[in-house]
Amino acid sequence: MAVNLLDLNLAQLETYVEGLGEKRFRARQLMRWIHLYGQDDFTQMSDLARSLREKLSLEAVVAPPRLLASHESDDGTRKWVLEVGAGNAIETVFIPEGDRGTLCVSSQVGCALACTFCSTGHQGFNRNLTTAEIIGQLWWANRALGRDPKGERVISNVVMMGMGEPLANLDNVDAALDIMLDDFGYGLSRRRVTLSTSGIVPALDRLRERHPVALAVSLHAPNDALRDQIVPINRKYPLAELLAACRRYLEAAPRDFVTFEYVMLQGVNDSPAHARELLALVADTPCKFNLIPFNPFPGSNYRRSRPEAIQAFRDVLMQAGYVVTVRRTRGDDIDAACGQLAGQVLDKSRRAERMAREAGR
Numbered sequence: 001m002a003v004n005l006l007d008l009n010l011a012q013l014e015t016y017v018e019g020l021g022e023k024r025f026r027a028r029q030l031m032r033w034i035h036l037y038g039q040d041d042f043t044q045m046s047d048l049a050r051s052l053r054e055k056l057s058l059e060a061v062v063a064p065p066r067l068l069a070s071h072e073s074d075d076g077t078r079k080w081v082l083e084v085g086a087g088n089a090i091e092t093v094f095i096p097e098g099d100r101g102t103l104c105v106s107s108q109v110g111c112a113l114a115c116t117f118c119s120t121g122h123q124g125f126n127r128n129l130t131t132a133e134i135i136g137q138l139w140w141a142n143r144a145l146g147r148d149p150k151g152e153r154v155i156s157n158v159v160m161m162g163m164g165e166p167l168a169n170l171d172n173v174d175a176a177l178d179i180m181l182d183d184f185g186y187g188l189s190r191r192r193v194t195l196s197t198s199g200i201v202p203a204l205d206r207l208r209e210r211h212p213v214a215l216a217v218s219l220h221a222p223n224d225a226l227r228d229q230i231v232p233i234n235r236k237y238p239l240a241e242l243l244a245a246c247r248r249y250l251e252a253a254p255r256d257f258v259t260f261e262y263v264m265l266q267g268v269n270d271s272p273a274h275a276r277e278l279l280a281l282v283a284d285t286p287c288k289f290n291l292i293p294f295n296p297f298p299g300s301n302y303r304r305s306r307p308e309a310i311q312a313f314r315d316v317l318m319q320a321g322y323v324v325t326v327r328r329t330r331g332d333d334i335d336a337a338c339g340q341l342a343g344q345v346l347d348k349s350r351r352a353e354r355m356a357r358e359a360g361r
Contacts, residue, residue, distance in 0.1 A: 002061045005034055006132035006139065009178040010185070020055045031184040034062055035135075038143035064136030065090070070144070080140055084109060084133050087346050088126050090163055092137040094145065094155065101145070102157040105137045107173050108164025110347060113198050115218070116230045117263050119297040120163045124347025128169040134176040137162075138186060158188060161196040161216070165233075167203035177211040190214065190254040196261065198233050199242040204249060212252040216259040216290070217242070221269050222277035230268070243285050250286060257286045264293050264305035264313065271309075275316035288323040 008016060013027035026048060033045040040062035042053045065082035068089055072078050078094040093104040109126035111118070138158060145154040158180055160166040166173045173195070179185040180193055196216040197204060207213075221227035227234040234242075246258045260282065264270050291314060294304040305313075310326060317324045 002059060004063045004132045005030070005056075005060050006062060006064060006135050007130060007175075009175055010182050016060075017052065020052065020059070022049065022052045022055075026052055028184045030056075031179075031182070035139065035142075035179065035185040036187075038139060040064075062139075063132065064139045065133050067140060078141075078144075080137070080144070082133075082137065082140065084129065086126075090129065090133070090137075092141060092162055094141055096154075100156050101154045102159055103138060103141050103155045104159050104162045105134060106162030106164055107134060107160055107166040107169050111164045112168065113165050113231070113233050115198065115220075115232070117220070117265060117294060117300065117302050119300070122297070122299055126346050128172060129164070131172045131175040131179075134172060135179050138180065142186070153186075155186075157192045157194070158186075159194045159196065159216075161194070165198055165200065166195050167197045167200040167207065170203045170206060174207070174210050177213060181211065181213075194259070198231055199237050199245075200233065201237040201241050201245045204245045208249045208252050212249065212254065214255050214259075215246070215249055215253055216261055217246060218263075219260040219278075220263050222274050222281050226269060230265075239281060243282065246285055246287075257288055259290050260287050261290050261292060264291055264310050266294075266303040266305045266309070268302065270305040270313055272312055272316050275313045279317065279320050279322075288325070289317055290325050290327055292327045 003016065005013065005016075010027060010031055013031055014024045017026045017030065018024055029047055030045070030052075033039045033048070039045060042048070042056040042060070045053060048056075065084050067080060068083045069081040070078065071081075076096045080092050081089050082092065083089050088109045090106045090109060092106055095102045095104065106129065108128050110123045111120045112125040113121060115121045138155070142153065142155055147153055160173065177193065177195075180188050181190060190211070190213045192214075194214040194216050195207065196218060198218045204215075218231065219227075220231055221229075221234075224234060224238050227239060237245075250256060250258065262269070262278075291310060293310060294302050296302070296304065314324045314326060
């Protein structure tokens, strides 16, 4: 079977080309062609030795997930649907804003964490994505978007906030991060890559040791009782453990704060009292807040908090001296907004089936 070179970081590429009887420096050239220039045809990699190009054509491929569909929102948001085999599909989203272009990358086919307000969670879970399937999303988007008039890449930031829980697939996510951060790959700084997690504490500690990129934590509740209901992983790693892990992470992180994401659910977690409880919770953890108006999806039982409730919640936090942003809803006309990514998941967990039965009771 041919080797998919999207699965290999620079060190692995060096080992691979040496195994083909070529010099190690050829791996750097190869990595630039694949990731910097988006080239998948070895015959076009002009500065590679002809002997290497011939060997690669016989033994290797550059094989990202197959593109099924591309959608563009009225606000410029782009969404790509990518096929990952056995009837499964994932989604990745590009969000342009000012001088920044952010790509939202998926890490799993579905998600096993079952957060109650998330469309991906309602789809159930099939499997982890491979390194090639994760980095292949960036490869596709980078090639589709090209470069701006100054010759710079349009994608300036990557967020691991798409389908799935990145820390539940840490080995493949970590390998993809290695390629994103490598100067011969995508050359992104750790400050420009953000990983969002619901809070798998042991994996967060391992990420700190490997690739401590910017950190966002899906908090969504100010106490364990409520978070147990809407973010079930909290039952295993409660808030005290999660916040302690966040403080450990900051010792190595490129930013001196954690971004706490907080989806605003009407009548559930959006009162001023909840905001004051949140302040007490994070008092010892350097942080900023990103409030996310809930984005409805078929089968959801929640409603988006009213604008005046979001403003009152925000004001409580800001008056305490915190930086607070309210995420703009982008791409909802193509189901590309936060919490709406669903793709196509053949649910091995059978969660979607159970939820349908429960809804029909």
